[in-house]
Amino acid sequence: MENITLKIIIPSIAVSISLVSLYISMKISKRNIRISKLEEILEIFFFLQVTYSSVYEIASIIIHFKNEVSKGNVYTNLLDKFIVDKKEHLEKYNDRYVSEKVARLYVLTNAYITDKKNNYLKMRIRLFIDLIIAMNEVIEDEGESIPIIIKNSLPDNTKISPLCYEIENDIIKEMGLGHKNLNRKNYETYKKKMLQTIMLPH
Numbered sequence: 001m002e003n004i005t006l007k008i009i010i011p012s013i014a015v016s017i018s019l020v021s022l023y024i025s026m027k028i029s030k031r032n033i034r035i036s037k038l039e040e041i042l043e044i045f046f047f048l049q050v051t052y053s054s055v056y057e058i059a060s061i062i063i064h065f066k067n068e069v070s071k072g073n074v075y076t077n078l079l080d081k082f083i084v085d086k087k088e089h090l091e092k093y094n095d096r097y098v099s100e101k102v103a104r105l106y107v108l109t110n111a112y113i114t115d116k117k118n119n120y121l122k123m124r125i126r127l128f129i130d131l132i133i134a135m136n137e138v139i140e141d142e143g144e145s146i147p148i149i150i151k152n153s154l155p156d157n158t159k160i161s162p163l164c165y166e167i168e169n170d171i172i173k174e175m176g177l178g179h180k181n182l183n184r185k186n187y188e189t190y191k192k193k194m195l196q197t198i199m200l201p202h
Helices: 002-070 076-090 095-112 121-140 157-175 184-198
Strands: none
Touching: 002 095, 002 121, 002 157, 095 121, 121 157
């Protein structure tokens, strides 16, 4: 009787252990996948932050020129400057590649960023995406129509930077690895000190 009971219990325990191990393994795998996607979101977001200044420069040049046109202030040197400035910036800018990155960020954000109460991380990323898309539209159609989101104000780097820093912080928190974003103030102090140490006099 005991032998029969053991024959039933031991396999049952083995099956239970296997199921628990499988569950833990799947949970770890799912978490690792999410972390890798969050890393990709952070990477794309950083790329778009760096690109933002170029997009802003081109879009603001076009918008400024269109405003001058509407005021009747178009004259030869302004037109020449517009053409030169626009060409110079466009040579450094790949709108198709930027659009692909924006699309990828949009998909990953919707799939892997959670909507936590009073956090609004997904919405903040979406706002950043919408600004890039709006400026891209200005560039693509030469400012023929200005999207509503940037019609009254086009935020430059100094205005968008605090929002980006908050987004970075919260993406890192989402990873749940216990790390924090680099403190900008501390870094600027460190950078200034180190550059004084390593820079050779001219």
